[in-house]
Amino acid sequence: AEIIVPILTPFKGNKIDKEILKEHASSLLKAGVDRIFVNGTTGMGPALSREEKETTLRAVMEVTEKVIFQIGGLNMDDVKYLAKLAKDLSVKTVASYAPYYFTGLPRWLIIKYFKEICEIHDEVYLYNYPSAVGKDVDAETVSEIGCIKGVKDTNDSINHSLQYKKIPNMKVFNGADTLVMTAISTGLDGTVSAAANFVPDVLVNIRERVLKADIGSAMRLQFMVDELVSTAKGFGYIPSIYVLTKELMGYDVGEPRPVLFPLNESQSMELLNKTREIFEKYSWSKK
Numbered sequence: 001a002e003i004i005v006p007i008l009t010p011f012k013g014n015k016i017d018k019e020i021l022k023e024h025a026s027s028l029l030k031a032g033v034d035r036i037f038v039n040g041t042t043g044m045g046p047a048l049s050r051e052e053k054e055t056t057l058r059a060v061m062e063v064t065e066k067v068i069f070q071i072g073g074l075n076m077d078d079v080k081y082l083a084k085l086a087k088d089l090s091v092k093t094v095a096s097y098a099p100y101y102f103t104g105l106p107r108w109l110i111i112k113y114f115k116e117i118c119e120i121h122d123e124v125y126l127y128n129y130p131s132a133v134g135k136d137v138d139a140e141t142v143s144e145i146g147c148i149k150g151v152k153d154t155n156d157s158i159n160h161s162l163q164y165k166k167i168p169n170m171k172v173f174n175g176a177d178t179l180v181m182t183a184i185s186t187g188l189d190g191t192v193s194a195a196a197n198f199v200p201d202v203l204v205n206i207r208e209r210v211l212k213a214d215i216g217s218a219m220r221l222q223f224m225v226d227e228l229v230s231t232a233k234g235f236g237y238i239p240s241i242y243v244l245t246k247e248l249m250g251y252d253v254g255e256p257r258p259v260l261f262p263l264n265e266s267q268s269m270e271l272l273n274k275t276r277e278i279f280e281k282y283s284w285s286k287k
């Protein structure tokens with residue numbers, strides 16, 4: 001089972017810092033992460049321009065070819081441009097969320113969107129995130145699209161994710177931080193977890209323990225991740241990820257981009273204090 005990181009996008013003065021992005025990508029791979037999901041939610045994909053989505057891709061491709069390139073958007077010309085770019089740069093996999101914001105889109109429209117991408121690129125993943133996008137692209141719709149090779153399902157229902165596995169050869173990843181252990185032990189192809197930005201070692205450990213059938217201790221680590229994530233969510237999850245990554249990975253990862261304003265000094269301190277208490281409670285320390 002793969003651990004895929006939806007990598008954060010480091011900003012300095014509202015500009016993407018490519019060097020930091022490369023350093024972070026390379027250190028996550030060293031920590032045991034299998035692939036890098038570029039321009040996901042944690043990467044603030046919907047807040048990036050087409051040029052910026054290209055910038056993050058090119059930076060990460062300088063470090064590794066183990067990339068999933070998220071290209072979704074509401075401007076079909078941009079989406080197609082990015083699919084073509086991926087093909088030209090030999091990026092193996094592209095992913096997209098469904099057209100968001102517009103509610104009540106009929107199924108044929110969603111299907112057409114993905115088919116247009118498949119005309120350009122041959123390995124297209126669906127990024128299904130119903131609570132953010134406003135629509136669920138379920139297993140039946142994926143069957144109907146016909147050309148989707150994988151699904152990242154950000155969904156609290158593992159049963160929902162499992163339905164996609166009924167489609168032959170479909171790769172399925174769950175995207176909830178709270179379901180890393182469950183996704184791996186239930187036979188999905190892995191996890192896409194934002195927490196992999198700041199505790200890649202813990203997620204690698206969860207996988208090791210599940211594979212050794214040491215479910216009890218994997219579950220305990222999962223509960224630790226749950227507490228870290230719910231604490232971070234209290235401050236705003238994405239801004240918190242920058243603070244946690246700097247602290248736990250040991251290098252500066254810049255700032256998020258407003259509207260996801262960075263945490264101030266006292267918020268950061270409070271978050272880190274609470275985080276330390278959680279690590280102590282679970283007797284976890286970095287090796």
Ligand code: PYR
Binds near residue numbers: 154
């Ligand atoms: C993302 O940040 O893209 C996730 O799915 C977690």
